[in-house]
Amino acid sequence: MILSGDAIKAAVAGGDIVIEPFNEAQVGPNSYDFRLGNRCKVYKDQVLDPLKQNEVVESVIPPEGLLLAPGRIYLVNTLETMGSTKYVPIIRGRSSTGRLGLFIDVTADLIDLGSINQWTLQLVPVLPLLIYPEILIGQVTFWTTKGAPAAYSGRYKGRESPTESLAYQDIPLGK
Amino acid sequence: MILTGPEIRRAHATGDIAIEPFEPANVGPNSYDYHLGESLIRIQADAEGRLTSTSHDIPQQGMLLEPGSLYLGATRERIGSKVYAITLLGRSSVGRLGIFLNVTADLGHVGSDSNWTLELSVVQPVYVYAGMCIGQVAFWEVDGPRGFYDGRYKGDVRPERSKDPALNGRAAVKEIYS
Numbered sequence: 001m002i003l004s005g006d007a008i009k010a011a012v013a014g015g016d017i018v019i020e021p022f023n024e025a026q027v028g029p030n031s032y033d034f035r036l037g038n039r040c041k042v043y044k045d046q047v048l049d050p051l052k053q054n055e056v057v058e059s060v061i062p063p064e065g066l067l068l069a070p071g072r073i074y075l076v077n078t079l080e081t082m083g084s085t086k087y088v089p090i091i092r093g094r095s096s097t098g099r100l101g102l103f104i105d106v107t108a109d110l111i112d113l114g115s116i117n118q119w120t121l122q123l124v125p126v127l128p129l130l131i132y133p134e135i136l137i138g139q140v141t142f143w144t145t146k147g148a149p150a151a152y153s154g155r156y157k158g159r160e161s162p163t164e165s166l167a168y169q170d171i172p173l174g175k
Numbered sequence: 176m177i178l179t180g181p182e183i184r185r186a187h188a189t190g191d192i193a194i195e196p197f198e199p200a201n202v203g204p205n206s207y208d209y210h211l212g213e214s215l216i217r218i219q220a221d222a223e224g225r226l227t228s229t230s231h232d233i234p235q236q237g238m239l240l241e242p243g244s245l246y247l248g249a250t251r252e253r254i255g256s257k258v259y260a261i262t263l264l265g266r267s268s269v270g271r272l273g274i275f276l277n278v279t280a281d282l283g284h285v286g287s288d289s290n291w292t293l294e295l296s297v298v299q300p301v302y303v304y305a306g307m308c309i310g311q312v313a314f315w316e317v318d319g320p321r322g323f324y325d326g327r328y329k330g331d332v333r334p335e336r337s338k339d340p341a342l343n344g345r346a347a348v349k350e351i352y353s
Binding site: 001043046047048049050051054071072073075088105106107108109110112113114115120122124143144145146147148149150151152154156163164165166167170 | 176177178179180181182183185202203204205206237239242262264265266267268269270271272273274275276277281298299300301302303304307308310311313316
């Protein structure tokens with residue numbers, strides 16, 4: 001089951017959901033609208049390889065905006081620190097950003113239980129698009145679970161977001 | 176409700192979830208990590224707009240995927256359930272490299288049981304490797320009497336192209352699927 005806006009508010013008040021900073025005006029009927037942070041990473045090389053540590057170039061998104069170009073991935077943090085050990089978060093863009101052709105994740109919308117930090121958004125524009133710090137960019141929904149809980153011990157935990165892919169740390173192929 | 180990792184393990188043990196081969200290490204807090212199979216079908220348009228389709232075994236040194244093409248791959252694992260609905264997604268480590276694993280078709284029906292066809296497309300050129308850990312499936316409880324998927328892709332073991340006759344009647348598509 002998906003949590004209603006009122007249930008999200010109650011869970012934040014009770015500590016079962018972390019959203020920091022939390023603003024009641026950003027609670028929707030069944031989701032919470034989150035904001036874009038201002039730290040951005042793009043890969044230095046055009047060609048990427050999951051077996052290698054792909055170098056990134058970091059920048060701060062200025063108040064006058066950053067122009068996103070199609071054909072590149074932009075990793076940007078969420079302004080909010082978010083997560084839950086009780087409800088599974090799923091993220092998506094807002095309809096208003098979707099109508100501008102902006103993907104905010106690359107088929108990676110499911111957040112692990114216990115992954116409580118600023119999340120790394122994977123911004124991919126269909127068309128050239130200006131983005132600004134602190135704009136409302138996406139929504140997070142929260143889902144009830146079945147079964148015993150499991151603690152998150154993933155490699156992105158506690159890292160300052162945005163974090164580039166750590167796929168190269170995977171167990172070598174064939175083992 | 177979405178199943179937690181311990182519940183996925185339990186449901187696999189009772190047979191309510193089929194994942195073959197199954198490795199407990201691939202169970203996450205609320206999902207199971209799957210791997211890329213051995214082959215890809217590349218579909219692309221030539222300069223005249225005609226679609227071409229080529230089959231590739233992924234070489235050991237990896238295969239470079241390029242923007243503008245669609246690649247059909249398959250999960251190395253056979254995945255299914257007669258009890259739970261399934262959603263399929265990429266891993267965050269793979270999404271951060273700009274690899275889409277499906278094209279807004281992420282829902283697996285109750286009763287499906289196959290090596291799932293993945294619809295890969297990339298934002299920047301990027302290598303993929305056979306057997307790499309590439310995505311996740313999540314399992315969802317169903318409310319109401321269950322139906323069972325008995326569609327045209329049931330039991331697939333390798334990447335399969337679209338079999339929808341309403342779409343394949345289109346001339347451009349017919350050429351590659353004939």
